[in-house]
């Protein structure tokens with residue numbers, strides 16, 4: 001007897017899989033038919049400044065550069081000239097459509113395509129792209145999350161080209177589209193997107209750093225935040241993905257028993273990359289290279305079927321665009337290779353999740369058109385540079401210490417909740433790791449007498465200048481810290497793999513701008529009180545070391561001891577997303593973010609609403625998916641196998657009884673989950689609903705999962721319809 005539940009689809013997937021071969025793509029060739037070097041076609045789909053310079057009249061180009069550097073809007077005349085140049089370039093590349101490409105608060109990107117096709121005055125068809133089409137467009141803002149910032153009927157918004165980010169071409173099977181990177185703003189001027197606030201935070205940081213440099217007597221230079229984003233992801237065969245409703249709906253497996261082998265053999269990290277995967281990575285890099293994303297590193301990660309890609313760091317706003325493109329290309333190219341790339345923070349229980357390490361530093365841009373930058377987080381060659389380094393470092397420590405809760409809010413999502421604090425990823429407590437040498441220097445500075453010493457001499461005596469070499473050799477880096485200094489940058493490791501870096505980096509920039517601002521005021525006050533500059537600097541550094549002691553932690557962040565220790569130090573420990581998100585609208589966050597002009601009060605509240613709502617929706621989707629899987633797959637498979645056991649007679653009696661008990665228990669837990677979900681108050685506020693779900697619904701999901709996984713272990717393999725962990729993770 002058969003009830004129709006079987007492993008048929010799974011078994012055909014296994015057959016399909018064994019026939020797969022690595023996909024070959026044709027790399028671009030030169031005139032002689034030889035493969036082009038990567039450097040030769042890097043950025044071929046991007047109209048960067050250098051290309052624009054050759055295509056624009058000199059005065060129009062000069063105006064554009066001025067606009068970019070001063071962050072202003074293009075005047076209509078220049079816009080028309082630039083649009084003309086863009087159109088000629090795009091048409092020459094075979095582009096038919098253009099779109100404004102922007103980053104609404106969904107965490108991903110949005111685009112609406114329009115053809116260049118148009119009519120002229122005499123009714124003939126032409127290709128048209130005007131200055132106003134370049135600089136502005138009006139998508140229907142009411143269809144994007146705004147967190148209630150404006151009621152729907154007046155929720156009009158527009159996208160505006162951000163000329164600091166060059167236009168680029170995206171290719172698809174049957175054509176090409178020109179993308180114009182934009183910010184997305186309401187008619188009242190509110191930021192509806194992720195990018196606007198990021199740009200504001202970069203300005204705030206630049207301004208605060210500029211003030212500090214001025215006090216130090218340095219010449220004025222532009223300061224920019226630099227960002228290098230390591231992207232982790234899982235890659236599984238597409239067939240598995242299609243057979244798992246949970247992966248399709250929520251991006252993670254809601255059930256699935258542990259395979260006998262996970263990552264305990266530690267044989268995957270940096271292991272040799274499987275042929276099909278390498279073919280995929282090569283094509284991903286090829287696509288990204290054309291888009292001007294400087295992809296550099298690729299390797300296996302710790303968990304089976306987990307990988308990483310990382311670019312060379314760039315200015316934070318560009319790096320953020322490029323990370324969005326990277327995620328998109330990873331998804332798209334995976335399908336061509338019959339893979340699915342999973343960007344969720346925790347697609348599989350019991351093995352490592354995925355992060356997005358945001359490597360962050362503060363650099364002075366080159367003068368006189370040179371691209372060379374000077375990193376303010378790199379101890380320098382001269383005592384003066386080292387002193388500056390220590391001050392900037394103190395600014396970071398102060399910012400992170402003051403706003404640890406806010407930084408935690410910036411990385412909060414339902415996906416990241418499964419990763420933070422799971423003894424494999426940084427915990428939900430924000431702290432800073434500095435390393436032995438720097439810690440020793442700070443300890444000496446704090447304890448030492450500084451009377452009568454020149455500040456620069458103190459820096460030499462303490463050996464700050466030796467830091468770069470020491471850090472380079474130092475392989476013993478603390479990988480458990482959420483925010484670690486790695487020689488010339490900080491690595492913000494707690495960010496989740498699927499998140500846009502824009503929001504967490506906006507908050508980090510803001511926090512550090514605030515920290516640096518506090519140092520500036522302290523220095524000014526000391527100098528005004530008659531202290532020499534040297535003396536004032538040393539005192540300010542010393543005070544900052546004392547004030548921020550609690551945020552520094554060099555030990556194992558995964559240990560239980562740290563949780564107690566952090567509690568004693570008064571550091572916020574915000575375990576779940578709802579409590580973390582409340583930090584966005586705390587008195588302290590509001591005051592700082594509005595003072596620095598990064599968010600208005602209303603914009604900030606809207607971020608809080610959008611993120612809370614997303615958390616609730618994600619969890620409700622997971623609950624519905626889980627219940628559907630129990631009802632239509634797990635329980636039917638159990639009943640169908642029970643019928644087989646029954647037919648087998650007395651010999652299977654014990655097995656049948658065990659199965660029935662487990663299936664009964666699952667049915668009961670499933671009902672409890674449904675009941676718990678009904679308990680979410682309809683009239684309650686969104687944040688109350690979020691708290692309730694985290695407290696009362698999520699734990700029942702785990703109970704349901706436990707029952708499912710125990711059934712998976714006893715139901716005959718040929719009755720189990722869902723791809724198993726061992727298949728998804730080890731068969732590709």
Ligand code: ADP
Nearest residue numbers: 226227228229310311312313359360361488489
């Ligand atoms: P690891 O895995 O050892 O942390 P990776 O090579 O995977 O290192 O990634 C390091 C990332 O940090 C790269 O994207 C790199 O370009 C970036 N990076 C290096 N220097 C800086 C810097 N000064 N500022 C920002 N990012 C940086």
Ligand code: MG
Nearest residue numbers: 230308310357
């Ligand atoms: Mg890495």
